[in-house]
Amino acid sequence: MEIRNRRVLITGGSSGIGLALAQVLGSKGAHVAISGRQSDRLNTAIASLSAAGVAARAITADVATQSGRDATVAGALEALGGVDILVNNAGGVRAGRLENTADAEILAMIEVDLVAPILLTRALLPSLRESGDSAVVNVASGIALIGMPFYTTYAAVKAGLAHFGEALRRELAGEGIHVMTAYPGATETPMMRTSRAGAELGFVREPALAVADAICAGLQENAFEVIRGGEAREQMITLNRNDPAALDRRFAGMKAALEDAVRDHSAL
Incomplete structure (x- = not known):
């Protein structure tokens, strides 16, 4: 896919991977709109993009709500005149034992991480179809491949x-809309600030720009997926498929340390 002159909507674009991707795609000539819940953070993001030579539009809306999704779609169509690339990047996390996770926290993850991308994609399919050469990028997680x-x-x-x-x-x-899934590993973003899990527990963090570069390359190549983490991640994926009990034993050995390191990890 050619990036230049593509109209791109990135949810959760005020920081982290979303903001980095706005910078990468914008630097390649894309027309970018970013959405987020907090106008002050969006304004700061827009200013940082401008300083990097990227003009972007901001949409203040919470994609976890129907009104927020409606505002996101309407704002993107008004700002860009249509959407050629939808990046479902907005996400939230609450780690810890399931029995200690509140109903509201569970439902928030479901709404923002799963319901929002599905409904936003459905709402924007008419615009994506009009493009004739469009894409949907879903930013998942390495944890989608290896349950932790x-x-x-x-x-x-x-x-x-x-x-x-x-x-x-x-x-x-065959209908002119490509769909790609990205699986970032631990990434240096605001979402990870409350996690104390480090390299000793397998959380080797990489810069958000590295992930954004990889996603952009995947779009240009019409890849089906972008998996971060290198050879170590590939080995874990293979082990999880061929001998999951071995991976169970590995996690058992770090269970207490991991629970302590992530018990305060929350970004909702």
Whole structure:
């Protein structure tokens, strides 16, 4: 896919991977709109993009609500005149034991990580069809591929998002709308600030720009998926498929340390 002059909507674009992707795609000539819940953070993001030579539009809306999704769609169509690339990037996480996770926290993850991408994609399909060469990018997580203890709901919704994308790609095959799923690993973003899990527990964080560059390259190549984490992640994926009990034992050995490191990890 050619990036130049594409009209791009990125949800959760005020920071982290979303903001980095706005910078990368904008630098390649895309017309970008970013959405987020907080106008002050969006304004700061727009200013940082402008300083990097990227003109972008901001849409203040909460995609976890129907009114917010309606505002996001309407704002994108008004700002861009249509959408050629939809990036479902907005996400939320609450780690910890399932039994200690509040109903509201579970439902928030379901709404923002799974329901919002499905309904936004459905709402924007007419505009994506008009383009004739468009794309939907769903930003899942490496945890969608390897379920980690203390991330039960997050793993469920991100795996659901990944399979939504896979099924939709096949549903839309030959219709001019490509669907790609990205699986970032631990990334240096505001979402990770409350997590104390480090490299000793397998959380080797990479810069958001590295993830954004990889997603952009995947779009240009019409890739089906972008998996971060390198050879170590590939080995874990293979082990999880061929000998899941071995991975169970590995997690058991770090269980207490991992629980302590992520018990305060919350970004909702």
